[in-house]
Amino acid sequence: MAQTIQEPSARLSPSTEDYLKAIYKLEEGDPVPTKALAGELEIAAASVTGMTKRLAERGLIEREPYKGATLTDAGTKVALEVIRHHRLLELYLKEEIGHSWEELHEEAERLEHHISEAFEDRLDELLDHPTRDPHGHPIPTRSGEVEETATQRLADLEDGDRAVVGHLSDKNPALLEHLEECGLMPGASLEVTEAQEVTEAQEVAEAQAFEEPIAVRVEGGEPQLVGRVVARSVFVFLAAS
Amino acid sequence: MAQTIQEPSARLSPSTEDYLKAIYKLEEGDPVPTKALAGELEIAAASVTGMTKRLAERGLIEREPYKGATLTDAGTKVALEVIRHHRLLELYLKEEIGHSWEELHEEAERLEHHISEAFEDRLDELLDHPTRDPHGHPIPTRSGEVEETATQRLADLEDGDRAVVGHLSDKNPALLEHLEECGLMPGASLEVTEAQEVTEAQEVAEAQAFEEPIAVRVEGGEPQLVGRVVARSVFVFLAAS
DNA sequence: TCCCTATTTTAGGCAAGACTAATTTGTTTC
DNA sequence: GAAACAAATTAGTCTTGCCTAAAATAGGGA
Known part of the structure; x- marks a missing residue:
């Protein structure tokens, strides 16, 4: 020992x-x-x-x-500090530097180990003390508190359900690109609609790319079809109905 | 081989x-x-x-x-790339992040090894393709060209000489702090004046801190005394007279 | 020329972090 | 309870980069 x-x-x-x-x-x-x-x-x-x-x-x-x-407690503290660095960097690189989804993760993965506490603090200030990174993951506070994370997948919602996007899986940059085009970014309100409301042309296009789509209307937009595979990488907070 | x-x-x-x-x-x-x-x-x-x-x-x-x-050529290329990273980072950390002279060097020294080419390019753009870092050192171009560097020290100038500050020794952060207060930053025009023009009180204060001062008037300011030690860390381009 | 000294190199070690191959352990299944 | 299998550990190597102590070398001065 x-x-x-x-x-x-x-x-x-x-x-x-x-x-x-x-x-x-x-x-x-x-x-x-x-x-x-x-x-x-x-x-x-x-x-x-x-x-x-x-x-x-x-x-x-x-x-x-x-x-x-x-x-241990000491280990958890370190882990949370590194995660804080990572998520602050991702947000910063996306917002201020203009990195693509592709570049984000890789760059943050390297830099998280090398920035100073002073840099961390300045990022936090510049970004106005953010609580979420671009994927919607909570940014731990300096003292190590972490906000709640959504656990329900968009793919598992039912017709008529309303929800708010919590976070996105960060495995696949191309998918994030697609989600951004769909407006399915963290914080977006949405409603699962009937499949019929969607035009046929759109249906075909979407169905080819991702099987078994789900129909979703993002607040302020038109209903659209979202592939199951895609919808499985979107985690939401279900609104009380 | x-x-x-x-x-x-x-x-x-x-x-x-x-x-x-x-x-x-x-x-x-x-x-x-x-x-x-x-x-x-x-x-x-x-x-x-x-x-x-x-x-x-x-x-x-x-x-x-x-x-x-x-x-070798390959080795020189790498060295210049690293120096480019370092100097872009220093400028960036000073201008955009607000790091102190103290923090600058250390942070750049670590990060220079870990940023991507994409990051480097973005810094270059954000800073509007700068040619000098905050100490006045030339930033090598992507293709490895390096601007000329001043070799004359402020301490070695004579009464009446006019010059432009080229770069500063980056050894001592406290000294850089002081130089910034004096207006002796890269690009500043100055003239070496007669010692008499300086008030006595200033003279005493300066003389205590740094022996054998030199009298300098920075463009747009009053004449002031600059210690020899300090003046030895300021490199200038002598104006043709 | 020969020796002295400072510099450089060699020899031998150590820690971090990775690997493969071989062995051990724990668990499940009949 | 024994066999079978997956997971984990041990044993032994490798590379990178650093160290100290000892040996070798180059170059200047007597």
């Missing part, structure tokens, strides 16, 4: 921060198994065993052999 | 980039000796020997044992 205490000023390696971020993402109460972590980080399981041992020694995670890893 | 050719897309390590930058800075025609490089990078000479061997194998430098290292 060496639990080496180190300089508080010491910068953690990008790799270390990536592990903590990944554990934060994957843990939902239970410890994160080695294989899951290896999958998320796209490295070999044996490498994860080695690294998690070191992280445990440093007091950033707790490790139960053959079970998995859990963040 | 293995000269391993690698993926053109492969990102070089921060350490590699720092070596190339340091060699670029220190080489003036002749090869850079191991000890000089070790001093610049603040590491042991033996470490430099090891690393320069690897850089030579990769075709980024040429190495003559017991003589020193010289950049």
